[in-house]
Amino acid sequence: MDIRDFFQKKLLPVSVFLYMGSSLLAQDIVRYDLYAKDTVVTYAGKEKRAIAVNGQIPMPTLTFTEGDTAEIVLHNLLDEHTSLHWHGVQLPNKEDGVPMLTQLPVKPGGTHTYRFPVKQNGTYWYHSHSGFQEQIGMYGSIVFLKRPDDPAFRKGIDDLPAVSLTLSEWTNVHPHQVQRMLATGNDWAAIKKNTVQSYGEAIRKGHFKTKFVNEWKRMEAMDVSDVYYDKFLINGQEESQLSEFNGGDRVRFRISNAGGSSYFWLTYAGGKITVVGNDGNDVVPVMVDRLIIGVSETYDIVVTLPVDGVSYELLATPEDRSGFTSVFVGAGIRQLVSRLPRLDYFEGMKMMNEMMKMNGDMHDMGMNMSLQQMDMNAVMYPEFSKQSSMDGMNHDSHGVISNELVTLNYGMLQSPHKTILNPDIPVKELRFELTGNMNRYVWSMDNKVLSESDKIPVKKGEILRITLYNNSMMRHPMHLHGFDFRLLNDKGEYAPLKNVMDIMPMETNVIEFEANTEGDWFFHCHILYHMMAGMNRVFEVGDYQNPLLPDKTKAYKHLQRESNMLHFMAQNDFATNGNDGEAMLQNARWSLGTEWRLGYNNRHGYEVETHFGRYIGKMQWLMPFVGFDWRYRKMGKDEHEKNLFGQVNKKDNRSAFSLGVVYTLPLLITIQAEVYHDGIVRLQLAREDIPISRRFRAGFMFNTDLEYMVELKYIINKNMGVRAHYDSDMGVGVGFSMNY
Template identity: 55%
Template sequence: DGVPFLTQMPIMPHTTYVYKFPIVQHGTHWYHSHSMLQEQIGMYGAFIMNKRKEWDIPTIPLVISEWTDMKPEEVHRSLKNATDWFAIQKGTTQSYSEAIKSGNFKTKVNNEWKRMTAMDVSDVYYDNFLINGKNQNEQPQFKAGDKVRLRIANGGASDYFWLNYSGGKITVVATDGNDVEPVEVDRLIIATSETYDVVVTIPENKKYEFLVTPEDRTSSASLWLGSGQKVFAAKLDRPKYFAGMKMMNDMMDMQGNMVEMEGMKMQNQVMDMNTVMYPEITGAENPKANNKKTDAPGMQMPNDKSMAGMNMADGNPDMVTLNYNMLRDPKKTTLPKGPWKELKFDLTGNMNRYVWTLDNKTVSESDKILIKKGENVRIIMFNNSMMRHPMHLHGHDFRVV
């Protein structure tokens, strides 16, 4: 776990560093560079440690990621400058003509008054999305009745991805290298750096799509399992940007700070933090344009479209979406007796300057947090922003309580 200048000195060009450590874990993990912005240009890969006795079914490691033709330094500079260039590339600038057409003129004016840039779901425009380095990945060796274990790591630089499958349910069997009691879902979202192990079944002798879609729905990547006629997974609807913009305006004051909303504290306690708020407001921007659509925030119905000569997965109004509360460890996770230490952090930052902080301090302004051996540590995090703050510990597991 070699974070330069934090856990070790950097490995200089043309030199070698050998890591030696006992293997006490198992499961799906991944590695990536911590130097500069090397991860964004492909310095990453799967790192899988097998049990002594693994399941006797075919296994495919999947590293999903994004690719941009821009140099990562230019991407970073553009984010720091808070320009709308990426939104322009995606066609999501939410212009005044669009606002008037969809009946959202007041929302647009309010957004400009608060000096907020175009609302977007993902920060960066990417030229491509990849599964093991390819946009379309084919595995034709599977036949009807076969089960396949997919070891999935999100090696993306900034995107969360929706995962769904045209061949039926997805069975989640592990997360972040830890086994869980199997749970069947229709779709799940995978955060940056997260890993999931899932099992899918090939129902017939056809080619089934395992679809990987970034939250902004600008494009997608596909893994095709089996051979024969293609069976497409349900595509995700375009995000409803003006509805999301209104939600953001209601949550922000003139200085760009979060407003304490009535009932917010209670909502935060029961909110599924694995489902983002505004991107899942989907469908037509103008409700009158499609009065049959009844999508609610936090819920997105699949399409029921068909194309000549191709099968499309049927939509199901009872779609099951994975959330963290559904994950159960198959073994007891009771902590040993010992002294308790409690740490509290405010997850803070500035969207326009693209600076992320804990308790309004960057890592360079902070000291190491010292923990004694044998201590049980409870970490409480408050996210009072409108942004996701994916958090992870290096070299350790933690329990979400």
């Protein structure tokens, strides 16, 4: 049964009547029952586990009208905990759906009812806030219809036929593995995307210096996103057709980006795109050629079908341009829109080199960047340089760049009504610096992850004005639960209302809102892998007693732990001369690692070094540690019983405790200095994973015990490689290198 239809025909007049009468009377309750269940999908060739709700991915589109009461019953048929968060929806805190912050997780077999009054209109969405469930199917669209008698009803926009489009991605690698691989520096995604930016490629393209400076500044290959996806989807499909529309029609799309980490460009084959709404709020219509939709943002757009008998492609391209997904609007021959060409990564690298200071801080060269108005990534867009040379040929005399693309930015968004806050209300000013580093994939605010920060107390009713500065190398879609904030741009009193703000590297943006609903509200980066790495805060508005969460303190500790999980990595080279390997257990700050070199006989020897340390600073280049070494080796080959400092260092059967530090030098060379309990000093320089080509990696090590090693590795897949090395203890070895 079509609930929406039933509602509009039968219940709408009643609700209008009630609205005009007294709001104290019972409101219309619109109920949905949602059943979350395991399923198997084959989006990218292989059978993989996913979660379907009511048998579908995305979850069903939920439609309500402003003034209704929403009642959504979640039935958990999974073998794990779950939850649902209503993204962008203003509701009582206990309905917000963040496990361990606003409720307890919904247990396997359990049922949970969410109930809240619908006080907004526009396009929203919902998703699981538990584990990695959003990435594997638990996302869907929410529509809050405007009442036809609303004075803000826009003829020609709000009465258009509307279609909800939910964007997402799919990877055959389980998202938990994705998170682990990001944290352990596995560059398989870059190999798949062909974005390794190796020295070989740099030399071929005349960018050796660029690559060298980049590594000198201790940066690894740059990219606009870090995850490799096999497929990109709109409403769960790579390609689909909306043949119900004809030439001359205007169609409204309610688009939500439910991607885990992908920003999407939207382009349309039938001409300009008119943007009419953002994050559920109306905006003054603005015509653009393209727009980028940040992770978890929603945009409402209107497009026209110019000619009958043609269907026009609406194309969504992830920012890294590693694929695309499209919907054809209309019936008939399909008009394509041109594909966005591959990014010119070395140009981006050059830009990064200029913007990055030696200490890892970003430097904006006095440009006062804000509101997406200057997309530094544009240096990597080949379509711009191509276009300008074309213009030069065709229109030399006018001095008008006729084909210039209009790209939406936050400076162009304007609310149709005044959004200014009451100036008499006291203001609390906060400032956050968004921080993080790629090398260890730690993302934080003011260099603190959630597990290192308390809730931020806010008085109920005061205005929070937050200045955000992005001092990291990646853009972050910052999402606030429970409120719309004003994003301050030059529209003054008409500044747009949003609940997600994309902030690009080096940008400074200011947001403000009245904290008039009490409770614990999450504020976090919506790139799920950044969120899980700790880029979160909680605003504690008023003194809210949550009936669903009796022990809030304990629950918060749990939440903090969850956002700073330990991850494990291990690798071993099964070589002709022995086993070489390491294993590590790490979280955002701490690291317990052990390395081994195990020969097959006594003359080659056996050696194990274990370090327990803590990473220091924003860039985490420094790690003091305590260590324990053990080795046993009969003398034979390459005898050095004295080190560079003339100290005698017995190699056969030695156990030693040590204190030391590891520091990352320019060119990503690590220097390790340690003092053993018997006074012996050791210095070691090493560099691993020097990208020679897309799949070849080189490495070296030498130390003051006059031991050295050089290696060359060919990466076969994400868990396997072939490695050849020469080790001063064990000689030449060739082997299979396995890693987890």
